[in-house]
Amino acid sequence: MEIRVKLSPSSCTASSIRPGTVRSNSNTVMSERLTSTSVGLALRWDPKSTHTSSAPAVPTSINPKTARITVKRRMKPPNCSHRPKFRASEDNPTSQEIVNSAPYSQILDCNCNSLSFQSCGNGVPLPSVHPRYTGHMQRPATTPFTLLALVLLSGAAALSLELLWARQLSLTFGTSHFAVTTTLAAFMLGMAFGSIFGGRIADRVQKPIFCLAATEMTMVILGPVLALILTRLPSLAAWLLPSLSITNPAALASRFFLALLIMLPATFLMGMTFPLMARSVPGGQIALHRALPWLYAVNTLGGVFGVLGASFWLLPDFGVPGVAAAAAGANAAAATLGFWLTKKTHGGTVKTPFVSNQAAPYSGSLLALSGLSGALVLAGETLWSRILGIALPNSTFTFALLLALYLGGLAIGGFGATGLMRRANPLKSWGILQALAASWILLSLALLPKISVWTRHLRPPDGWGRVLVTPLTVGGALILPAAILLGAAWPLLLAAGAPRVENSGRRIGLMGMTNAIGAALGGAAAGWWIVPALGIGRSLIVLAAFHSMLAAVGTKMVGRPRAFKILAGSAGLLLLSGLFLPSFGRIALPSTGDGNGRGQTILFREGPTGTVTVLEAPSGEQRSMFVDNSAVIDTTYDALKVVRMLGLLPTLLHDHPEDALVIGYGAGVTTSMLAASPSVRHIDVREIIPAVVEASPLFENVNHGVLHSPKVHLGYGDGRNFLLLTDRTWDVITCDPVHPLYGSAPLYSFEFFDLCKRRLNAGGQMYQYLPLHHMPPTAFRQAIGTFSAVFPHTRVAFSLGHGVLIGSDQPIEMNWQTWADRLRDFEEPSDLADAVLQTPAQIAALMQLDSEGCRSVSLSPHSSDLLPILEFLEPEAFEAGVWQANAQTLIEAYTSPLETIQNIPPHLVPDIQRLIAGKRLLLFSQLEWNEGRLAEAEGWLLKALQVAPEDPEIRRFTDQARREGWLR
Numbered sequence: 007m008e009i010r011v012k013l014s015p016s017s018c019t020a021s022s023i024r025p026g027t028v029r030s031n032s033n034t035v036m037s038e039r040l041t042s043t044s045v046g047l048a049l050r051w052d053p054k055s056t057h058t059s060s061a062p063a064v065p066t067s068i069n070p071k072t073a074r075i076t077v078k079r080r081m082k083p084p085n086c087s088h089r090p091k092f093r094a095s096e097d098n099p100t101s102q103e104i105v106n107s108a109p110y111s112q113i114l115d116c117n118c119n120s121l122s123f124q125s126c127g128n129g130v131p132l133p134s135v136h137p138r139y140t141g142h143m144q145r146p147a148t149t150p151f152t153l154l155a156l157v158l159l160s161g162a163a164a165l166s167l168e169l170l171w172a173r174q175l176s177l178t179f180g181t182s183h184f185a186v187t188t189t190l191a192a193f194m195l196g197m198a199f200g201s202i203f204g205g206r207i208a209d210r211v212q213k214p215i216f217c218l219a220a221t222e223m224t225m226v227i228l229g230p231v232l233a234l235i236l237t238r239l240p241s242l243a244a245w246l247l248p249s250l251s252i253t254n255p256a257a258l259a260s261r262f263f264l265a266l267l268i269m270l271p272a273t274f275l276m277g278m279t280f281p282l283m284a285r286s287v288p289g290g291q292i293a294l295h296r297a298l299p300w301l302y303a304v305n306t307l308g309g310v311f312g313v314l315g316a317s318f319w320l321l322p323d324f325g326v327p328g329v330a331a332a333a334a335g336a337n338a339a340a341a342t343l344g345f346w347l348t349k350k351t352h353g354g355t356v357k358t359p360f361v362s363n364q365a366a367p368y369s370g371s372l373l374a375l376s377g378l379s380g381a382l383v384l385a386g387e388t389l390w391s392r393i394l395g396i397a398l399p400n401s402t403f404t405f406a407l408l409l410a411l412y413l414g415g416l417a418i419g420g421f422g423a424t425g426l427m428r429r430a431n432p433l434k435s436w437g438i439l440q441a442l443a444a445s446w447i448l449l450s451l452a453l454l455p456k457i458s459v460w461t462r463h464l465r466p467p468d469g470w471g472r473v474l475v476t477p478l479t480v481g482g483a484l485i486l487p488a489a490i491l492l493g494a495a496w497p498l499l500l501a502a503g504a505p506r507v508e509n510s511g512r513r514i515g516l517m518g519m520t521n522a523i524g525a526a527l528g529g530a531a532a533g534w535w536i537v538p539a540l541g542i543g544r545s546l547i548v549l550a551a552f553h554s555m556l557a558a559v560g561t562k563m564v565g566r567p568r569a570f571k572i573l574a575g576s577a578g579l580l581l582l583s584g585l586f587l588p589s590f591g592r593i594a595l596p597s598t599g600d601g602n603g604r605g606q607t608i609l610f611r612e613g614p615t616g617t618v619t620v621l622e623a624p625s626g627e628q629r630s631m632f633v634d635n636s637a638v639i640d641t642t643y644d645a646l647k648v649v650r651m652l653g654l655l656p657t658l659l660h661d662h663p664e665d666a667l668v669i670g671y672g673a674g675v676t677t678s679m680l681a682a683s684p685s686v687r688h689i690d691v692r693e694i695i696p697a698v699v700e701a702s703p704l705f706e707n708v709n710h711g712v713l714h715s716p717k718v719h720l721g722y723g724d725g726r727n728f729l730l731l732t733d734r735t736w737d738v739i740t741c742d743p744v745h746p747l748y749g750s751a752p753l754y755s756f757e758f759f760d761l762c763k764r765r766l767n768a769g770g771q772m773y774q775y776l777p778l779h780h781m782p783p784t785a786f787r788q789a790i791g792t793f794s795a796v797f798p799h800t801r802v803a804f805s806l807g808h809g810v811l812i813g814s815d816q817p818i819e820m821n822w823q824t825w826a827d828r829l830r831d832f833e834e835p836s837d838l839a840d841a842v843l844q845t846p847a848q849i850a851a852l853m854q855l856d857s858e859g860c861r862s863v864s865l866s867p868h869s870s871d872l873l874p875i876l877e878f879l880e881p882e883a884f885e886a887g888v889w890q891a892n893a894q895t896l897i898e899a900y901t902s903p904l905e906t907i908q909n910i911p912p913h914l915v916p917d918i919q920r921l922i923a924g925k926r927l928l929l930f931s932q933l934e935w936n937e938g939r940l941a942e943a944e945g946w947l948l949k950a951l952q953v954a955p956e957d958p959e960i961r962r963f964t965d966q967a968r969r970e971g972w973l974r
Contacts (some may be wrong), residue, residue, distance in 0.1 A: 007057055036409045127450060141676040154304045156343040160222060161308025162186055163336035164276050167229050168314040170329045171269065174236035177752060177871055178243045179261045180724030182694055183615040187530040188258050192265035192275055194526035198519040200277020205515015208285035209508065218282040219344025221275050225337040228272050233330040235268065236873065240730055249731040277522065280305065281515040291507040295427055299497040303420025306493070310413045315404030332386055342893050371563065372503040373520045375556060379499065380521035381389060381528025383492055385414055388532040389545055390485050393454065394594040395634040396617055397461045398477055406486065407477040415486045419493020432498040435561025439495040441573060444553035446487045447546055453484060454591050455541065462596040468884040534614050541612055543591020544584045551580035556866065595632060597617060611697040618697040620704050629704060631673055633695055636748040639673040641708060643962070647841045648808035649742055651852065653679025654843060655803060655810065656738040657686060658825050659818055660771050664688065669725035669741040674702050674709030676742055681715045682833040688720050692725040710834060726752060729761050739766060740773040747780055751877035754789055757872045758797040769816045772797065776809035778892040782882040784865060786892045788875055789863030804896055807889060822846050822909045842959045847918045851925045853903035854896050863899045890933050897929065924954025928963060940972040948974060950960035
């Protein structure tokens with residue numbers, strides 16, 4: 007039975023309560039509810055309860071306008087036949103206090119100085135309550151909407167800066183998963199330190215809103231300063247970090263402590279903000295608990311704006327300075343609002359000088375739950391990113407959209423928690439949400455086989471639709487439900503852990519600390535160990551098991567033993583299933599997602615850094631390797647030819663190519679071409695993904711088992727980071743990254759090319775893959791311009807849709823006789839024949855642009871770490887005619903190499919000219935074929951066949967055209 011009493015100020019000196027009866031000096035009513043005007047009391051009456059104490063309850067605080075009293079103890083008179091029990095909630099019978107909070111409180115509001123309950127039904131006295139003032143308290147004159155605007159701006163600035171600093175640190179620490187998660191751990195630890203300190207400060211200061219404003223104002227200066235420091239950090243990396251493999255514990259520890267040292271001031275301040283926000287809420291415990299979901303949701307929503315604004319607008323258009331300036335502006339606006347609120351509150355937020363040292367119920371358990379929940383949130387985000395990384399393009403825009411979806415789901419859940427906060431027990435609701443999250447994770451297992459099919463059928467061919475539709479639809483279907491549930495759960499756990507207003511800042515800070523530490527550990531564990539050991543499917547089952555475990559603990563804490571047994575048993579069964587079931591949940595690539603026979607998966611390896619898939623065509627003649635969704639190598643003719651060029655050309659154009667470095671092992675084709683040259687004695691290879699090397703035996707027909715060669719020395723890690731930390735130099739550096747659109751833009755920047763130049767011996771040469779497909783014409787010319795700005799002597803070699811940039815600090819000499827001798831001594835002549843590279847004339851036909859031609863097509867600005875132009879190529883990259891436009895650029899700037907090639911036999915010059923002309927006619931045919939003009943393509947191909955009928959490449963495409971039916 008619930009009895010609610012409202013008494014007028016003039017008649018609230020005494021009252022007697024019997025079951026079903028309420029008496030006051032002014033009226034007596036036989037009912038469950040009595041309404042009056044100014045004063046209210048709500049109690050839950052349980053005549054079956056037992057006694058615990060008969061001492062009078064003592065309130066901790068009272069507001070002179072509302073006389074809100076917190077009663078510290080239950081009072082159960084031992085001789086009362088009705089054995090009354092006053093408790094916070096029937097759903098929480100173990101509570102030790104009556105708290106002035108809307109979800110689970112008894113509130114006594116009166117405007118008098120004393121109130122007493124005289125007796126229960128048989129005359130046994132009930133406790134007397136004598137309100138006392140514990141400090142001057144004044145209702146603040148703030149508006150919640152202004153505070154929420156501050157919170158929104160703070161979240162936007164924080165997430166944009168986090169993205170900015172993370173990408174800047176990756177330029178020093180590398181982009182391997184080990185380096186990234188180590189940096190994240192240092193970042194989260196700084197946040198944890200700030201959270202606990204901010205919570206303690208929030209409880210002690212008179213004006214937490216002033217401290218919050220001061221923190222935001224400090225970030226106005228600290229954010230851009232840190233961004234500036236991080237731009238200079240790569241130049242100091244060789245003195246600060248050891249040149250060790252990234253998997254070495256010493257390398258990980260050095261990165262962790264350096265990142266912690268650099269990031270600590272800023273992350274410490276960021277961690278302080280949420281406890282200060284919570285204690286800046288006007289009002290008492292009711293207001294605080296009702297505000298927690300709003301604060302969390304609005305702050306996270308600000309993070310969504312920060313991620314999208316930085317990724318889609320600021321970085322592409324204004325670079326690193328633009329993001330830093332915008333974040334500083336948001337911090338400044340937040341600080342201005344904070345100082346304005348400080349002025350408007352007339353003395354600050356309501357505070358009491360008394361701070362209880364008594365721990366909240368289950369304080370240790372709630373801290374453990376907050377840490378584990380943080381670990382599961384980041385582990386889930388890691389798993390879903392890995393799943394969607396196989397089905398969706400690995401571009402910066404896709405990453406930003408998925409992160410924004412996850413944060414948006416958390417924000418939606420936070421808004422939804424405002425309704426759940428009105429329920430009797432937030433811990434019970436939290437447990438239910440954890441159980442629902444576990445259920446959704448298990449249901450999502452049924453979606454895994456469909457993800458790639460949906461991606462292929464929903465993806466528009468071009469425009470912004472291609473960029474946005476599949477991440478938002480497919481990613482949203484998988485991520486949003488779980489994110490919404492978890493977003494609703496966190497404010498409820500905070501409310502359960504902070505039942506008293508006077509120390510709520512400290513409690514929120516402690517929970518924020520354990521949550522941040524748990525998040526760092528959860529993300530690292532999921533990427534480093536769980537996914538590589540169990541695979542995607544079993545990892546999701548283990549994740550669901552831990553969510554069920556959290557739900558079981560929550561139900562036990564609210565006194566639901568039957569639900570606890572069910573959930574604990576389910577958690578145990580799921581954990582055993584995840585650990586011991588056979589691996590499952592393999593994600594197909596979109597091109598094979600509906601079983602259309604385009605390829606059979608012959609290898610699927612889930613590693614810490616990425617998922618490697620090898621496909622084989624139904625004919626068995628073609629194999630392709632992918633890392634996540636990015637193509638690494640294909641054994642088609644044109645794809646093999648360009649990677650063979652990257653290995654062969656250095657052995658022909660350099661005078662003494664004895665020492666070489668290969669960045670990006672891939673299928674080993676480039677390395678095998680270098681190893682087949684007698685002049686090359688030592689080859690260092692750096693590959694960032696170990697699973698790529700594990701797939702190498704599947705391509706032995708083209709790499710000839712090159713890893714067994716004594717010349718080859720393989721190492722793992724980020725190639726750019728390796729160059730940054732080593733002091734070695736080479737005669738040749740050849741780099742074959744994936745397309746810059748799909749994550750390798752830092753390997754196309756001015757700083758990377760300059761780093762390679764500094765690691766070359768005098769007269770050394772740099773070779774870099776240059777794609778023509780998915781490169782907007784302006785970006786294509788900017789890529790050439792960036793390379794030419796570093797190397798004064800440059801060339802572009804081009805064949806069948808792919809190019810190679812060649813650069814040196816000295817003139818690149820070409821000698822016909824040297825080419826002939828080295829091609830004759832090449833140890834794998836079949837590779838030369840397969841790629842039509844077996845004669846000096848074929849090598850001469852590759853040379854498309856010289857240094858003057860490169861300068862003539864170059865455009866500014868150059869792509870750099872501060873302005874990563876080549877990272878943001880969408881949606882123009884998918885427009886029709888991109889490849890044709892770039893090929894046309896090379897055709898128009900073509901310069902004949904015959905005048906610069908030394909020792910050409912004069913009698914061969916006409917044949918060489920005829921071969922070069924036939925190659926250009928073949929290129930014209932390809933341009934027309936790509937445009938769909940088959941009649942024109944046929945005409946150019948017939949002319950090419952007439953001019954150079956002996957060329958194997960022209961004959962190859964003639965036979966292909968006849969098989970396709972468009973050449974008569």
